[in-house]
Amino acid sequence: xxxxxxxxxxxxxxxxxxxxxxxxxxxxxxxxxxxxxxxxxxxxxxxxxxxxxxxxxxxxxxxxxxxxxxxxxxxxxxxxxxxxxxxxxxxxxxxxxxxxxxxxxxxxxxxxxxxxxxxxxxxxxxxxxxxxxxxxxxxxxxxxxxxxxxxxxxxxxxxxxxxxxxxxxxxxxxxxxxxxxxxxxxxxxxxxxxxxxxxxxxxxxxxxxxxxxxxxxxxxxxxxxxxxxxxxxxxxxxxxxxxxxxxxxxxxxxxxxxxxxxxxxxxxxxxxxxxxxxxxxxxxxxxxxxxxxxxxxxxxxxxxxxxxxxxxxxxxxxxxxxxxxxxxxxxxxxxxxxxxxxxxxxxxxxxxxxxxxxxxxxxxxxxxxxxxxxxxxxxxxxxxxxxxxxxxxxxxxxxxxxxxxxxxxxxxxx
Amino acid sequence: xxxxxxxxxxxxxxxxxxxxxxxxxxxxxxxxxxxxxxxxxxxxxxxxxxxxxxxxxxxxxxxxxxxxxxxxxxxxxxxxxxxxxxxxxxxxxxxxxxxxxxxxxxxxxxxxxxxxxxxxxxxxxxxxxxxxxxxxxxxxxxxxxxxxxxxxxxxxxxxxxxxxxxxxxxxxxxxxxxxxxxxxxxxxxxxxxxxxxxxxxxxxxxxxxxxxxxxxxxxxxxxxxxxxxxxxxxxxxxxxxxxxxxxxxxxxxxxxxxxxxxxxxxxxxxxxxxxxxxxxxxxxxxxxxxxxxxxxxxxxxxxxxxxxxxxxxxxxxxxxxxxxxxxxxxxxxxxxxxxxxxxxxxxxxxxxxxxxxxxxxxxxxxxxxxxxxxxxxxxxxxxxxxxxxxxxxxxxxxxxxxxxxxxxxxxxxxxxxxxxxxxxxxxxxxxxxxxxxxxxxxxxx
Numbered sequence: 001x002x003x004x005x006x007x008x009x010x011x012x013x014x015x016x017x018x019x020x021x022x023x024x025x026x027x028x029x030x031x032x033x034x035x036x037x038x039x040x041x042x043x044x045x046x047x048x049x050x051x052x053x054x055x056x057x058x059x060x061x062x063x064x065x066x067x068x069x070x071x072x073x074x075x076x077x078x079x080x081x082x083x084x085x086x087x088x089x090x091x092x093x094x095x096x097x098x099x100x101x102x103x104x105x106x107x108x109x110x111x112x113x114x115x116x117x118x119x120x121x122x123x124x125x126x127x128x129x130x131x132x133x134x135x136x137x138x139x140x141x142x143x144x145x146x147x148x149x150x151x152x153x154x155x156x157x158x159x160x161x162x163x164x165x166x167x168x169x170x171x172x173x174x175x176x177x178x179x180x181x182x183x184x185x186x187x188x189x190x191x192x193x194x195x196x197x198x199x200x201x202x203x204x205x206x207x208x209x210x211x212x213x214x215x216x217x218x219x220x221x222x223x224x225x226x227x228x229x230x231x232x233x234x235x236x237x238x239x240x241x242x243x244x245x246x247x248x249x250x251x252x253x254x255x256x257x258x259x260x261x262x263x264x265x266x267x268x269x270x271x272x273x274x275x276x277x278x279x280x281x282x283x284x285x286x287x288x289x290x291x292x293x294x295x296x297x298x299x300x301x302x303x304x305x306x307x308x309x310x311x312x313x314x315x316x317x318x319x320x321x322x323x324x325x326x327x328x329x330x331x332x333x334x335x336x337x338x339x340x341x342x343x344x345x346x347x348x349x350x351x352x353x354x355x356x357x358x359x360x361x362x363x364x365x366x367x368x369x370x371x372x373x374x375x376x377x378x379x380x381x382x383x384x385x386x387x388x389x390x391x392x393x394x395x396x397x398x399x400x401x402x403x404x405x406x407x408x409x410x411x412x413x414x
Numbered sequence: 415x416x417x418x419x420x421x422x423x424x425x426x427x428x429x430x431x432x433x434x435x436x437x438x439x440x441x442x443x444x445x446x447x448x449x450x451x452x453x454x455x456x457x458x459x460x461x462x463x464x465x466x467x468x469x470x471x472x473x474x475x476x477x478x479x480x481x482x483x484x485x486x487x488x489x490x491x492x493x494x495x496x497x498x499x500x501x502x503x504x505x506x507x508x509x510x511x512x513x514x515x516x517x518x519x520x521x522x523x524x525x526x527x528x529x530x531x532x533x534x535x536x537x538x539x540x541x542x543x544x545x546x547x548x549x550x551x552x553x554x555x556x557x558x559x560x561x562x563x564x565x566x567x568x569x570x571x572x573x574x575x576x577x578x579x580x581x582x583x584x585x586x587x588x589x590x591x592x593x594x595x596x597x598x599x600x601x602x603x604x605x606x607x608x609x610x611x612x613x614x615x616x617x618x619x620x621x622x623x624x625x626x627x628x629x630x631x632x633x634x635x636x637x638x639x640x641x642x643x644x645x646x647x648x649x650x651x652x653x654x655x656x657x658x659x660x661x662x663x664x665x666x667x668x669x670x671x672x673x674x675x676x677x678x679x680x681x682x683x684x685x686x687x688x689x690x691x692x693x694x695x696x697x698x699x700x701x702x703x704x705x706x707x708x709x710x711x712x713x714x715x716x717x718x719x720x721x722x723x724x725x726x727x728x729x730x731x732x733x734x735x736x737x738x739x740x741x742x743x744x745x746x747x748x749x750x751x752x753x754x755x756x757x758x759x760x761x762x763x764x765x766x767x768x769x770x771x772x773x774x775x776x777x778x779x780x781x782x783x784x785x786x787x788x789x790x791x792x793x794x795x796x797x798x799x800x801x802x803x804x805x806x807x808x809x810x811x812x813x814x815x816x817x818x819x820x821x822x823x824x825x826x827x828x829x830x831x832x833x834x835x836x837x838x839x840x841x842x843x844x845x846x847x848x849x850x851x852x853x854x855x856x857x858x859x
């Protein structure tokens with residue numbers, strides 16, 4: 001386990017406190033032990049912050065030990081037994097508090113209790129002088145636990161500064177250029193697609209659709225920043241009161257239906273194609289005004305991955321053309337480009353997480369690769385069986401889970 | 415056994431509950447379950463509950479000789495989960511079990527995570543539906559089982575564990591008479607029985623475990639269940655099934671450690687890692703509620719073999735009156751094809767050795783395609799050897815048309831219910847110390 005950068009751990013050690021075993025690896029302060037690696041088998045430290053209830057419970061029981069001691073010193077065995085039994089019974093209620101803080105303290109207390117219990121409770125003729133030293137040991141181990149809890153500061157979360165510097169700026173420029181060139185590509189391929197539609201060339205329109213969609217899905221998270229454009233360009237018919245017949249349904253998908261289902265190109269599709277080109281061009285102009293920073297880039301990549309899970313796995317996205325896998329790959333490719341660019345910064349801060357994200361990205365890539373032919377054309381998604389869809393979904397889940405810890409690791413507020 | 419272990423075992427038996435209450439009143443009663451002799455135990459001790467005590471903890475201990483959730487008292491809510499292991503690497507499997515152990519221990523200990531531990535720049539660790547204070551109640555138990563496919567799948571020794579497979583572990587047979595198994599609801603590499611006092615604890619634990627094992631485990635099937643338990647004396651059932659009859663009247667006494675050793679805990683015939691564990695035959699049983707409700711009381715009682723109100727064997731007065739099938743060889747009192755005669759024919763040693771510890775819950779999943787209630791029974795049978803006990807009884811008694819006599823037919827009850835899924839799983843022994851993890855002797859051996 002890597003502990004070197006764990007602020008949590010250092011703070012506790014400094015405070016001279018009980019050892020916490022962090023199940024998390026590296027500098028990731030969340031205790032979810034998802035990372036493979038030599039994780040300790042002990043419970044993850046999920047407690048540590050003192051709260052007044054716990055303290056009160058621990059102190060109350062401490063008083064029972066003092067009562068036991070007082071009674072023993074007066075040789076009042078009946079009173080001592082009574083007080084000690086109250087302690088013994090109460091221990092059941094607080095042992096988990098002690099235990100989550102320190103296994104060692106828990107064990108020491110249990111051992112000391114066994115001895116006191118034997119001499120005081122189960123010995124038919126207890127002798128105060130024999131019990132007192134055993135009780136003293138218990139009092140000291142138990143007292144130390146109470147004291148530790150009293151002085152414990154709430155576990156501080158590891159706040160990491162946002163990544164910065166020339167290297168980060170260079171990475172951001174690279175991502176920005178990539179996204180802008182993808183957006184330019186989108187305008188170009190949408191133009192080609194529209195031309196095919198207006199030429200009433202169904203075969204060319206089908207190919208053109210797939211190509212333009214790939215570009216759109218590559219920058220989908222940027223487009224979604226502009227709600228109006230997203231609706232005009234990418235809405236599904238369910239978003240409109242009259243569904244597929246609603247006059248306000250525009251963009252890619254009514255064209256998709258006309259091409260792949262109706263097989264009919266006409267004046268209506270001409271108008272839709274012109275509108276799409278206009279909207280995509282205007283969107284490009286807006287995107288060009290955006291400043292891409294690490295928050296936008298990493299947050300966007302995470303969104304692209306969630307998009308795969310939300311729409312593509314279920315096959316809702318491309319219901320007419322069944323080219324969902326094409327979109328899947330476009331989302332993934334952009335997310336991967338962004339991650340690969342910032343990956344070295346993740347690696348510096350949490351190498352385990354970096355490896356995990358890389359592995360899971362490649363796991364997803366490997367899983368979809370067989371679903372494309374040599375020309376890169378995606379399998380009709382309706383022909384992908386439920387078992388394969390579930391495997392894809394679970395791999396995307398694993399990727400999304402690891403990715404959800406990237407922004408925090410980079411100190412980004414997404 | 416050391417004193418500490420004895421305490422742990424007593425707690426595992428559910429006596430800690432009584433102890434905790436006594437703790438609340440300790441200065442008066444000066445009594446604790448763990449030390450009480452029968453003479454000092456207050457009468458009616460089993461009626462003590464802890465629900466009104468603000469300080470009493472009802473957490474179940476995680477460490478122990480056996481896993482919690484087998485002989486511990488069943489709480490009212492259960493969640494049965496089967497999962498597939500995604501990895502094919504032994505080291506990853508080891509890490510998975512370490513993670514499972516750590517999460518189980520943490521969750522059962524009530525340490526759900528305080529708000530102060532969350533970093534605002536990361537997804538919160540504690541999902542929050544149980545709040546942010548450490549829990550001291552809920553009786554959460556997470557019981558882990560291993561499916562046959564973990565040891566060997568379509569002839570492949572996936573993790574190099576095939577030689578260590580428990581001797582009777584296999585996929586649930588596909589040829590048990592009357593079963594209508596849905597493959598999507600049957601078997602699995604891993605099985606979790608998550609049980610507690612409320613479904614929300616179960617869901618919290620499930621979410622936590624699924625998050626902690628992303629990329630390592632893929633959920634296969636799940637089934638939540640519930641039951642209402644009432645106080646009952648020895649030899650009396652604590653619950654009723656949806657068919658309206660008492661369930662558990664002649665269940666094994668979990669307090670009888672010799673009986674548990676003989677019938678539940680696996681012994682020396684198993685690989686050494688498995689000893690102290692047990693088999694679970696998990697059966698998701700759909701009941702045809704509407705049809706059953708149209709049977710006359712006589713028909714229902716004949717089908718079960720007991721009186722519906724009292725739970726007494728037909729012809730007897732009290733639930734605790736023993737069945738005497740040898741005095742009713744022709745089935746005049748208790749029909750030969752009634753459930754109790756088929757499931758526990760009371761043949762002496764021959765059938766005694768086949769008895770199992772049952773843990774039952776009810777389920778209700780809404781309506782089926784015909785608009786009929788999709789409801790039934792979640793059966794778990796814990797036994798030392800699933801083939802010699804559960805499966806033997808099922809094949810040779812319950813569905814054997816010529817048992818106890820020629821042309822008796824299968825048990826009548828099978829007309830009204832059928833199994834739709836589940837599986838055979840092996841529940842490894844408990845984790846006995848902090849440096850160990852679940853099934854470590856198997857995985858590191």
